[in-house]
Amino acid sequence: MTWYTDPIANDAPIISARVRLARNLKKYPFKQMMTGKEALMIIEETSGAVINDRTAIGVRFKSQDIKQLNETAKKMLIEKHIISHDLLKPELPVGLLLQDDENVSIMINEEDHIRMQTVSAGDNIAASWELANHIDDLIEESVEYAFDKDFGYLTSCPTNTGTGLRASYMIHLPMLEKTGKIKFLIPAINKFGIALRGLHGEGTEPMGSIYQISNQLTLGKSEQEIMQGLQNVTQNIIEKEKMICEKMLEKHRIDLENNVYRAYGILSFGKKISLAEAMNLLSEIRVGFYTGVLCQPKLNKNIYQVMIEIQNGHLQNRIGRKLGEEECEIYRADILREMFN
Amino acid sequence: MTWYTDPIANDAPIISARVRLARNLKKYPFKQMMTGKEALMIIEETSGAVINDRTAIGVRFKSQDIKQLNETAKKMLIEKHIISHDLLKPELPVGLLLQDDENVSIMINEEDHIRMQTVSAGDNIAASWELANHIDDLIEESVEYAFDKDFGYLTSCPTNTGTGLRASYMIHLPMLEKTGKIKFLIPAINKFGIALRGLHGEGTEPMGSIYQISNQLTLGKSEQEIMQGLQNVTQNIIEKEKMICEKMLEKHRIDLENNVYRAYGILSFGKKISLAEAMNLLSEIRVGFYTGVLCQPKLNKNIYQVMIEIQNGHLQNRIGRKLGEEECEIYRADILREMFN
Numbered sequence: 001m002t003w004y005t006d007p008i009a010n011d012a013p014i015i016s017a018r019v020r021l022a023r024n025l026k027k028y029p030f031k032q033m034m035t036g037k038e039a040l041m042i043i044e045e046t047s048g049a050v051i052n053d054r055t056a057i058g059v060r061f062k063s064q065d066i067k068q069l070n071e072t073a074k075k076m077l078i079e080k081h082i083i084s085h086d087l088l089k090p091e092l093p094v095g096l097l098l099q100d101d102e103n104v105s106i107m108i109n110e111e112d113h114i115r116m117q118t119v120s121a122g123d124n125i126a127a128s129w130e131l132a133n134h135i136d137d138l139i140e141e142s143v144e145y146a147f148d149k150d151f152g153y154l155t156s157c158p159t160n161t162g163t164g165l166r167a168s169y170m171i172h173l174p175m176l177e178k179t180g181k182i183k184f185l186i187p188a189i190n191k192f193g194i195a196l197r198g199l200h201g202e203g204t205e206p207m208g209s210i211y212q213i214s215n216q217l218t219l220g221k222s223e224q225e226i227m228q229g230l231q232n233v234t235q236n237i238i239e240k241e242k243m244i245c246e247k248m249l250e251k252h253r254i255d256l257e258n259n260v261y262r263a264y265g266i267l268s269f270g271k272k273i274s275l276a277e278a279m280n281l282l283s284e285i286r287v288g289f290y291t292g293v294l295c296q297p298k299l300n301k302n303i304y305q306v307m308i309e310i311q312n313g314h315l316q317n318r319i320g321r322k323l324g325e326e327e328c329e330i331y332r333a334d335i336l337r338e339m340f341n
Numbered sequence: 342m343t344w345y346t347d348p349i350a351n352d353a354p355i356i357s358a359r360v361r362l363a364r365n366l367k368k369y370p371f372k373q374m375m376t377g378k379e380a381l382m383i384i385e386e387t388s389g390a391v392i393n394d395r396t397a398i399g400v401r402f403k404s405q406d407i408k409q410l411n412e413t414a415k416k417m418l419i420e421k422h423i424i425s426h427d428l429l430k431p432e433l434p435v436g437l438l439l440q441d442d443e444n445v446s447i448m449i450n451e452e453d454h455i456r457m458q459t460v461s462a463g464d465n466i467a468a469s470w471e472l473a474n475h476i477d478d479l480i481e482e483s484v485e486y487a488f489d490k491d492f493g494y495l496t497s498c499p500t501n502t503g504t505g506l507r508a509s510y511m512i513h514l515p516m517l518e519k520t521g522k523i524k525f526l527i528p529a530i531n532k533f534g535i536a537l538r539g540l541h542g543e544g545t546e547p548m549g550s551i552y553q554i555s556n557q558l559t560l561g562k563s564e565q566e567i568m569q570g571l572q573n574v575t576q577n578i579i580e581k582e583k584m585i586c587e588k589m590l591e592k593h594r595i596d597l598e599n600n601v602y603r604a605y606g607i608l609s610f611g612k613k614i615s616l617a618e619a620m621n622l623l624s625e626i627r628v629g630f631y632t633g634v635l636c637q638p639k640l641n642k643n644i645y646q647v648m649i650e651i652q653n654g655h656l657q658n659r660i661g662r663k664l665g666e667e668e669c670e671i672y673r674a675d676i677l678r679e680m681f682n
Contacts (some may be wrong), residue, residue, distance in 0.1 A: 254612055254613055254671060257612045258611060258613040262606075262607050262611050264606075265603075265605075265606030265609050265610030265611065266603050266606045266607065268606050268609075268610070269602040269603060269605050269606030269609070270599060271599040271602050272599040330595060
């Protein structure tokens, strides 16, 4: 099951747990120095290591030829957080290996030779780690990684050297955002080597009050320590979020209800809606669900899945053609009305 | 039937037609000079002239003792446009005569000895005039008006001298307002001796895009000429309003629908709403009804009646006690949800 189709993720601040490992093959130079031919060989070797009929997981992977994809398909991969923008503007050949449920993806020749990512619904970072570790081992059966006994895994950019691990949660923080407290949290948690960013990573604005929280340091700590540190800081943030939420329910319940139900009304009846507004209204619906202010049965869907499905690429895919911005706003409202009625 | 309970008024820009006549009794000084004793005698004589068992209309009037009314009842009279704020802060005794359906009201010792007002639903100014004229005649059977053969009816403020007539329409102009064109119309029609003002008269902000349009000149023209002039200018404004509306339907139908349906969604689900916002959303609903974008059957009610019923005095009357501003916002939303669901 693709992680974001699980409605369980509506019930808590943490939407998903993600692990990313950066790896490089020993016998090839880092991206900055490699040739097109070498890039192709890296793709071939990595694909060969992952896709194979001998392992239960190997049969689940397919190679995607990024160059062959149309604009809509590319957009959808970005919207699903499967690939980065960098993979779409390559100077050298790139590759993408995708597990059938899309919970595991491997970018080849992005910043590093290999960037593998595993995602699971909810806060189960251990599950994501286990899966990533398994695939990492699988690949290492066929190739030799660039590894230094003192530094650990060597990477194209030194900020990833060591474990090559970035563990992250996607987390919904509407109360911390609304009260403006999140601004003060960001520098505070930076001191622990943890970063809090908008939905689409570095330099992006948060949408729908959804944030990514992840480790910054990859060196000098074990993977377990990195994940534990992330969990501790995240738990602390969640407690703050919940405290504000409880206070709201106690002292300003009517305002919270008002926001949730107005969002419900607009999503149920609007005829045109921008992505940013829709994300914010869906954020209110999510608040409604986990506070119990709004009943869930009618919309038995992961709100984050809805957030993905109303993005422009997904809309274009559904309609079957490229859409202008206004058309997107209209189709987005159509889909939302249908869902909420 | 009280004029604003007629749902027919949803279908056109003109909500109501109103006639006000200013009259003074010859044997008493104008308000500025009169004594408390004289004020009481004016109340007695006017009441005696109107309330009587001999005429079909006379039996329908009752005298209201403003001093005996509580704050809520006073607020309701203002909200229904039956009395002015001035009547509530009198230096001398004042009176109010009210027809059973509230379509006719007579303020005594407001700015003039007598200020009678008749209102009818829709654009039927002739009906309002006929009724006012009839009551005017009825009063004149018992009292002698201050009248000058050259100037006409004499009034406390010279701006009303002559006919003492103010004819007005209450008119819904959402498109002229939204496009900002109304700002240019106001000075333009002033040149014809016609004023366009917000819902509650001079110096008030328009709410729900509802305006009052009325003659400014009372002297040198017959009543028929005054009403004809008002009708001509109003017709012209309505044509402009309709033209913008048709253009919207033709070129931006989806935006018009979006506004109407979002308003419907918020009114159907909101838990708290200010008067100004509710008025603006109801204005959108009214646009929905008369453009046919929204079906009317569900809410078989005059939108203007709803606009009256959600004002603070009416809310307090319904709940049976004085309400704080937040309570008003909550009860207002309750009433609206009930109506729209």
